[in-house]
Amino acid sequence: MRNPKKGMTLIVKEVTRLTVGLIFLFGIYIMLHGHLTPGGGFAGGVIIALSFIHIVLAYGGDFASRKMNLQTATFLESLGGLMFLLLALLGLIFTGVFFLNLLPHGTPFELKSAGIIPLCNIAICIKVGAGLFLVFILLTTFRPGGDK
Amino acid sequence: MEYITLTEADQLIPLMIFMIIGSIVALEIKDMLSSVIAMGAVGVGVTISFLILKAPDLAITQLVVEILCLILLVRATIKREMYFPRKHVDYLRIISALVLIFVFLVFSYAALRGLPQFGMPIMKVASEYISRGIRETGATNMVASIILDYRGYDTLIEASILFTAVLGVSVVLRAVGRIRNEKS
Amino acid sequence: MIYFLCLVFFCVGLYGILVKRNLIKIIIGMSILDYSVNLFLVLTGYRMGGRAPIYDKTQEVKNMVDPIPQALVLTAIVIGLAVLALMIAIAVRLYEKYGTYDITEIRKLRG
Numbered sequence: 001m002r003n004p005k006k007g008m009t010l011i012v013k014e015v016t017r018l019t020v021g022l023i024f025l026f027g028i029y030i031m032l033h034g035h036l037t038p039g040g041g042f043a044g045g046v047i048i049a050l051s052f053i054h055i056v057l058a059y060g061g062d063f064a065s066r067k068m069n070l071q072t073a074t075f076l077e078s079l080g081g082l083m084f085l086l087l088a089l090l091g092l093i094f095t096g097v098f099f100l101n102l103l104p105h106g107t108p109f110e111l112k113s114a115g116i117i118p119l120c121n122i123a124i125c126i127k128v129g130a131g132l133f134l135v136f137i138l139l140t141t142f143r144p145g146g147d148k
Numbered sequence: 149m150e151y152i153t154l155t156e157a158d159q160l161i162p163l164m165i166f167m168i169i170g171s172i173v174a175l176e177i178k179d180m181l182s183s184v185i186a187m188g189a190v191g192v193g194v195t196i197s198f199l200i201l202k203a204p205d206l207a208i209t210q211l212v213v214e215i216l217c218l219i220l221l222v223r224a225t226i227k228r229e230m231y232f233p234r235k236h237v238d239y240l241r242i243i244s245a246l247v248l249i250f251v252f253l254v255f256s257y258a259a260l261r262g263l264p265q266f267g268m269p270i271m272k273v274a275s276e277y278i279s280r281g282i283r284e285t286g287a288t289n290m291v292a293s294i295i296l297d298y299r300g301y302d303t304l305i306e307a308s309i310l311f312t313a314v315l316g317v318s319v320v321l322r323a324v325g326r327i328r329n330e331k332s
Numbered sequence: 333m334i335y336f337l338c339l340v341f342f343c344v345g346l347y348g349i350l351v352k353r354n355l356i357k358i359i360i361g362m363s364i365l366d367y368s369v370n371l372f373l374v375l376t377g378y379r380m381g382g383r384a385p386i387y388d389k390t391q392e393v394k395n396m397v398d399p400i401p402q403a404l405v406l407t408a409i410v411i412g413l414a415v416l417a418l419m420i421a422i423a424v425r426l427y428e429k430y431g432t433y434d435i436t437e438i439r440k441l442r443g
Contacts, residue, residue, distance in 0.1 A: 030208070034289065034292050035287035035288065035289050035292045035293070036287075036288055036289060037289065037386070038204035038205040038207075038208060038289065038291075038384075038386060039205065039208055040205060040209075040289075040291070040292050040295070040406070042209055042406060042407075042409075042410050043205070043208045043209045043212060046209070046212040046213060046216060046410075047212055049216070050212060050215065050216065053216075053219065077311070077314065080307075081307055081308070081311055084303075084304065084307055085304070088300065088304060099300045099301070099304075101285060101297050105285070105286030106286060107286075108282060108286060108287075108288050108387070109288060109387075109389050113286050113287070114285055114286040114287035114293070115285065115286060115297075116296075116297075117285065117287050117292060117293065117296045117297060120296045120300075120303075121292075121296070124303070124307065127307055127310065127311075128310060128410065131310050131311065131313075131314045132216065132413075132417075134314055134318075135220075135313075135314055135317050135417045135421075136219070136220075138317055138318055138321050138421075139220065139223055139317070139321070139417075139420065139421060139424065140223065142321045142424065155380075156378065156380075157333070157334060160334055161333070161334065161337065164334065164337040164338065164341065165337070167341060168337070168340060168341055168344060171341065171344045171345065171348075171364045172344055174360055174364070175344070175347070175348045175352065175357055175360065175361060175364075180356060183356075183357070183360065184360075187360055187363065187364075190364065190367065191367065194367050194370070194371060197371060197374075198371075198374060201374050201375065201378050201397070202378070202382060202383060202384045202397050203374055203384070203397070203402045203405075204384055204386075205402060205406060206370075206374065206402055206405055206406060206409070209406060209409050209410070210370075210409055213409050213410065213412075213413045216413060217363065217413060217416055220416065220417060220420050221356070221359075221360075221420070223420070223424075224356060224359075224420045224423055224424055225356055228427060228433065241350070241351060242351055245346075245347055245350040245351050246347075248346075248350075249343045249346060249347060252339075252343065252346075253339065253340070253343060256336075256339050257336060260335050260336060260339075263335065263376065264376075266333075266334055266335065266375070266378065267378060267379060267380035268379070268380065269376060269377055269378070269379055269398050271379075271398050273400065274398045274399060274400050277399065277400070278385070278396055278399070282387060288386060288387040289385075289386050289387075290385035290386065290387075290396065290399040291385055291386075291399050291402050291403050291406065294399055294400065294403040295403045295406060295407065299403065302404075302407055303407065306407045306410065306411060309411055309414060310410065310411075310414050313414035313415065313417060313418050314414075316418050316421070317417055317418055317421040320418075320421045320422055320425055321421055321424070321425065
């Protein structure tokens, strides 16, 4: 990175300010409709991670750490993993079969259908997004030989 | 006027030849930035192949994963000195690798006769999943219902693999200056 | 014929791992190997005249392509990304310690 603290030129900053919210919204859309249209939790999570990486690349590490920093990302990643495990254990607690699809199925082609699948998509999205953003931050703020 | 229709096999063969040439270019070229960009072209070729083979889930995921791969590779190669002095070419290594690849290709050509013909798969388990899928799960996307309901264990273990990879990155890139500063 | 081209694609990646001296070229070779295996798995599940495995509200979908290889490859793509991230982290660390990406030099300076 040329100078990861400062960021890029003015044109890049203005265009980023206009488009990064739309990228985040698109990622949430792909994730939520994962049981109706192609996409799902993995693609939505990677798109959300890319939107945060976009902010870091355009504005520099100092400014972007106010939006999402290292501690928040580690907390969110653990939260996503635990949420997925909790959803799987709900089947064990209530009926005795691990990972059973126990919420009501509803009618097809609705947003609120298919039992446990949309909630699993949300958990996977949070985990994958936070994990990949964490990998990027660790690789770019690596300083050898001393400071944390 | 008659339209010329191409079958899927006709559409895929030039694309695969493009990907093979692109990957050879990515491995042989001396400039590192051009090599990374050629790798990006190969990844976009794989995305288009997934679209031709009627797999839209995979095409979306492969495209965004390819973009992230490019970002990580550029991070590793920018501002790094790549000067390699011209050493003696190790012929034994190249010849033995080519012999291995030739033997592998010969045996695999014989082994590929056992696969069913391209375009007519034996869908024993998949026909069960398709016929009972929408009644038992309620999701209209078959792939999502398979990875989250019928084969949910695989997704659980995959989440833990991702967690282990992030853990490994954070352990490898730890700051090591502390112990040396404490000793001196 | 298409399967054989896919295996040639696999062999290009294998050649990159075995022969090249630059560490980044080895990593690119392993990534090419990963793409070729994913493509091979999806190729075995294609059905002539089939449609994407998603139900549609307006029309009836009769013959679908095989959805099981697609479900397995979806996970494999993200795992390939995680492995690539770990390899790049190790490569960056090696460069900071030894000053070069040449594996013959790294083998000489032990410790």
